[in-house]
């Protein structure tokens with residue numbers, strides 16, 4: 004895998020996605036940032052470089068048509084991507100028990116956390132197969148491994164994402180394409196700021212290091228997992244939880 008790789012970062016307008024985009028750009032990758040928030044995304048990509056260094060493609064990745072369109076544009080304007088980092092995700096309503104979860108909320112969380120991850124994986128693999136090289140990484144969550152109380156839709160869809168990565172990793176194990184996930188505990192982003200404080204305390208109290216994670220710690224792990232050096236691991240969910248998960 005070469006310097007100047009084309010790295011697609013989804014959810015790149017802010018938070019973990021933007022931190023990952025900046026980190027990959029600094030190592031020499033060319034970034035294609037995808038996000039729902041068009042203006043925020045454009046500003047974020049402009050803070051990295053011009054359109055050849057960091058292109059903004061606003062899109063809703065829960066839509067099959069928009070994912071296909073975005074990847075067609077990447078192929079036409081940039082060429083085949085070697086990296087996909089998917090950081091798009093939502094919590095939905097939190098701090099509520101299972102019997103109070105609304106179907107609409109569950110469907111919305113599913114559409115972004117799992118359906119979109121499938122659509123992105125499929126599009127990225129199709130683009131990567133001809134060259135026989137690629138790194139795909141989805142940001143899952145410790146909630147998918149352990150199940151957080153008050154977060155049924157989020158925990159269930161992140162568990163589904165971890166299962167998808169296990170399966171797809173094996174599908175392409177002989178091709179040069181790796182597919183992995185990362186499971187962070189709490190990192191203080193806008194997503195976490197929007198959650199009820201008691202829910203954030205519940206999650207943070209479970210971290211043995213007794214602190215939340217830093218964006219740079221997430222970006223550093225993402226950089227390694229999608230690097231050429233991380234070549235004998237696929238279908239795996241990496242831990243980023245300050246000791247909460249030991250498996």
Ligand SMILES: NC(=O)c1ccc[n+]([C@@H]2O[C@H](COP(=O)([O-])OP(=O)(O)OC[C@H]3O[C@@H](n4cnc5c(N)ncnc54)[C@H](O)[C@@H]3O)[C@@H](O)[C@H]2O)c1
Pocket residue numbers: 013014015016017018019020037038039040062063064065089090091092093094115119142143144145186187188189190191192193194195
């Ligand atoms: N922050 C944490 O503590 C934490 C912990 C574990 C897992 N995660 C996961 O990490 C990922 C990034 O989280 P974050 O904290 O940076 O969140 P964030 O809300 O700050 O950023 C997520 C980005 O995804 C974008 N997005 C949402 N839906 C989209 C869609 N349909 N199409 C395109 N873009 C869309 C948003 O516009 C936003 O810019 C998420 O999957 C989240 O579940 C976060």
